Structures are given as structure tokens and as C-alpha cells.
Amino acid sequence: MTDARAATIEDVARQAGVSRAAVSKVIRNAYGVSPAMRERVNAAIEALDYRPRVAARAMRGSSFTLGIELPHIGNPFFTKIVAGATTALQGTGYQLIIAPADENGDEGIRALGALADRQVDGIIAISPLVSTEWLERLGARMPVVMIGRHDRSEHYDTVTGDDAEGTRLAMTHLFELGHRRIAHLTRSEDVTEPGSGTPHAIRLDGYLAGMRSAGLEDEIRVVRTGMTEDAARLDVLSLLGDDRPTAIFAGNDELALGALRAVGEAGLSPADVSVVGYDDVDIASHPAISLTTIDQSGVEMGDRAIRLLLERIRDARTEPTHFSVTPALKARGSTRAVPAG
Amino acid sequence: MTDARAATIEDVARQAGVSRAAVSKVIRNAYGVSPAMRERVNAAIEALDYRPRVAARAMRGSSFTLGIELPHIGNPFFTKIVAGATTALQGTGYQLIIAPADENGDEGIRALGALADRQVDGIIAISPLVSTEWLERLGARMPVVMIGRHDRSEHYDTVTGDDAEGTRLAMTHLFELGHRRIAHLTRSEDVTEPGSGTPHAIRLDGYLAGMRSAGLEDEIRVVRTGMTEDAARLDVLSLLGDDRPTAIFAGNDELALGALRAVGEAGLSPADVSVVGYDDVDIASHPAISLTTIDQSGVEMGDRAIRLLLERIRDARTEPTHFSVTPALKARGSTRAVPAG
């Protein structure tokens, strides 16, 4: 095992009989390189199996790396976003790296910082609970695209679903099926703080507004739960007593799946308790699950986010852009007409 | 918007009235720092909101970053591995970054290289189709743990499920239910090449061996499909004609879910065609899905992989370690006794 160190630009230069700067030019496709030199340098690179160290490049230039922060990798909606981003990045020379948030619920703030410390050329983050000021400061230093944040920012772009509209679709759907006792399953207070502009806050808001304008103020019932399907399952189980709602509007599909599971475990079915989710993750359309939900096209969001980032990086755009994806109702088997009685 | 550059170690040193080296020592908790100096330096760090640039650190020391390559971000089994890894990394000072493979099926080789170029302190990869030689060379340069690779390596560790045993469990289960016409749903030839040691190769091998030793050589039927649930759905649909098998053993849960979906779409149910998966992803236990599968504890695999990596990094271990996770059958509703006739 010869622990021979990997070749550096210096080695390549020596092998090709040119200067370091020349090699650098060839690598970066910069101006002022004769075909003959390009030839020789490329041969040397080939021969030595040379690969530039990204850390060294990042010191002066760029790292050719884009980072995306994910709050919770278990949520398949987020992976759809990543899939869209990965595809959009194909062949651009940029590498995507994902920084998962800790499990202990710091909402990705640490992960965001870690990406910044690693000098990525741009950051995509999914609605972490960072203050607007903090984000503006970050955005002033490097390109940032936030997914699912509804604030009117100055130094970063946003890609959002129209959560108000999506929620309206869901509530209208339930009303039309005759439901009145509709509970809302959402996450803890910190991610639904009014005015915070998080998707969950807006969905909660839409739920409350929808119930009130339907004259159902007394039926309002907000259930708080964790971030995982299992947390949702447990909390919904204890909701399914005598006094149970006829429908549950869940803040996202992962929670909806937990609700569906609880309904099954309680010996009930969607005929007894309808469930609506949000996101349209892949499994939602599975015939055995058949979850009614709001499609907000995660793939398109990921794709958009990358495009916006590349605009900022390559075209040096600085005016903030806000892109909104139109949601669509996917009515499936998990919502039924309200049971008699 | 003052585009003031972020503070560097130089700024901190000036502010604290000490040398750069002193600040570096404080940061790294190195020897030779008086309490008084530590105090002053920390105050300066605080005041300037200083964060060390990882790229600069990586030039000489370490990047405090571990990389994990994922072949396909949509597969929830992989995200279980990541979850285990993330938890194991909590509080260690290392940051995990995920490099997703391209969608075009290069099996992560590019992503693996990208991580190496970024000078991560260690790499975890999920069975990409790289040659052993390539991996040995990589492993000689930096700590590497391969998940799901059954080769006896010299310079990298492996964490695997016992795929031979898991397959035996699945096949035995189907035989006991009376099945004889069992098809195997697996991926393309490149990931099942005999002797390559990939999980899919071993599962295919176990299927063939199981069928033969049960005297069912004539019933052997291997169906090739893509990497996604949807590819599996389409290929299984065309399998469900008159001549259909009574059971399908799928190479993993994602394919099994596609098979299950196809069975439903063809107007059949598990009573007609049983389905067994592999991995025990979260959704498999959902009552509406109830997929019989082999649990190989992705969370434990991720946890183990991180531990092995940290041993190599911090304790400078060099002898290769091979860790195997024992699989378990989860018999659920998707497998039934063979239908009469």
C-alpha cells in the first residue's frame, strides 16, 4: 500500500512542462490557452489521474457545490424536492450536497450554518425557523433560495406553494362532502407561529379562517403533534374516542399517513373518519392508501430553486425573485361523505 | 447592506491582541493555552461572530465533514440509514453531507468522486458499482465504509445485511404458504452480476438456489425492472397475464410496492398474488399496505457505519472490519396461502 499522495496542480504542471497558472487556465477553460498547450496539459492530467482539490479552489474561487438543508429526511416530500434539484443540476458542473438537520428538532439552523461554513456557492433551505434578519444577512453574503417561506425578502429568493389556496381547496372539499366536525392535525407551536409565514402556520390559519367563515367556530379543534408519522399516529389515536371528528385535515402527508394508520388501528375506516393530507407524496396515490391530498409538486419546486440559484451565481442577479407553485386537489379514497348520524 | 466580509482568524487575533496561532489553539482545544488567553479569545470570537472557514481548515487539517453517497434518494430504506447515521453523529462535531447519485444511473460513482474531491474526513457509500480496486485505492487514502457490499476488503470496512439468510427467510416463508410459481423481481443485470457481491446479486442467487433445491427449476422466472416503484409497477403489470405467478419476491420494498400497486391495478389482491419485499421501510407496516418483508434495520446500519468511520478517523484503526446485521422476516398481509387451482 504505497500511500502516495494524490497529484496536485504542481505535479501536473511539471509533467506537462508548463506553469501552475497554465494548468489552472486549462481546468477552468479560461482565456489564453493555445490548443497545443491544452493538449499537453490534458494529457498530463489524464496520466496523473489528477483531480483538483475543492477546498483549495474554494479558498479563492468557488467550490462548485450547492447545498440544500433538509429538516427531516424521512419525509418523502423533501426527497421529491431533492430529486427535482438533482435533475436540474445534471451536467452543470455543480455538485449538490444535502445537510440533514439534527433529529432533535433544531429545525436545521445548525445544518444551514454548516453549509455556509463549507463555502458552498449557494444554499437552498426548507423553511427552517431562522429569523428573517439572519437570513437576510446570509443572503447578502451568498445566494440563498428558501423553499416554503412566504416572506418578502430582499436578499434571497423564495419558492413556495400557495398554501392559502391549497388549504382552501382541502377545506372546500371537506365541506362539500358534508363535514363539519373537522380537526386540524399540525405540528408544534414553534412552526405554526402566526405571522411567521411558515407553510404550517398558513395552513393552520387557513383552517381556522375556513371553519369560521363556515360558521363552525365551535367545531375548531387543533391537534398538535411531532414531526413523524409515528407521533401523528399516537396523537390521533387518542383523538378517536366517542367525541371524534368526522374528518382530519393534516398539515402534511406524513402526518396524514399516521392519522390513517391510527384510524385503521382504532378499527375505523375513512368511511368513519376522512383524512386529507398535504404534499401528494408518492405513496399517497397507492391504491391501498389512496390519500386525498394537495399536490404542490415538490419536483418542480426543487427544479425552480436550482434555476434561481444558478441565476444568482452565474448571471449575478441580485433582485429577489419569488416563485409560487399552484397547488391542486387530488381527491382520493381517504375522504368520503360525512357518515350519517 | 454592508457587504462586510465575514471575520477571519486574523480579525479575532487582532481583537483579542494575540497571535493567529493562539486563536487556532483555542479553537482546536490544543495544548498550551492559559485560562486567561482562552477567555479573551473566546470573547473575541463571540464579539465578531467568528466561524472558521472549513475550506481553509481542510487545506492542512481536517474538514470535520463525513460524506455519504446515496444511489437513489427516493428509496426510504436509504433514508433510514441516514437517520441512523445522523443520530450517531450527534454531538461529535462532525457534519454529515449527503451526495445523491445522478438520476441517469451512474450508480453514484460520480457522487463518490465528488465527496473525495471535497476532502471529507470519511466516506460512507451504498453499494455503488465501483471496482474493488478503485475502492481499495480510495480506502488507502481516506476512511471508507461500504454499506451492502459483501467483499472481503483490505482498506475499507463493510456493513451488510445477511442477504443470503434474508432471502432464505423469504423463500422459506413462500414455500410454507404453498407457493411454487414464484417470480423474482429484480433490477438490471449490472447490479445483479453474479459474483459482484451486491445485495441484489445475492438475493437473486438465493432465489435461484432456493427454487432449484425445492425442485422448482422450471418455475424460475426473473423479471428485470428499473430502480423506481413506477418502473416496477409497469413491469409487473405485464407479468400479470393468464400465466401469472402466485407470488413475487421483490429485490427491495420499493419494487415490492410497485408490484403491490400493479396487483391492485390488475384487479387482483394478495390473495391472488403474494408479494414479499426486502428492507422493511416504514410504510410496509402500514395496515393498508401490510407488506411482508425482510427487516434489515437500516437505522442500525447507518449507526454502525458512522461508528466504524469514527474509529478509523479518531483511533486510527486500519485493520478492516466487517459488520453484518441479522435480518428478520416480517410476515404481514401481502403474503397468503397459495390460491386453490
Place this chain on the structure above:
DNA sequence: CTCGTGACGTAAATCGGTCTACATCAGACC
């Protein structure tokens, strides 16, 4: 009083690239 020894700090080299400023050279033009 001198010497040895830790403890504490610092100056400067170093990592591997990028980028700026400048040198060289051939050909065009006057």
C-alpha cells in the same frame, strides 16, 4: 547564581489552488 524544565506564545512555512500583473513574441502597420 546557573541551569533545566514546563508552560505559554509567536513567527513563519505550508496546504493547493486562483488571479493579477507582467513578460515575451509574432505579425501588422506606418
Place this chain on the structure above:
DNA sequence: GGTCTGATGTAGACCGATTTACGTCACGAG
């Protein structure tokens, strides 16, 4: 022939940390 110009290539500063080698100081022993 002299000068200008564009094309090509190089030397060396620079990025921000770590690390090595060494200096200084205080204190206890001989």
C-alpha cells in the same frame, strides 16, 4: 526599422486556516 497590438504564458501574491520550530518567562533544584 520602429511601434503597436493581440495572443500566449509565467511569476508570485493571495485565500484562511494549521502546524512546526523556536523564543520567553517563571520557578525549582543543585
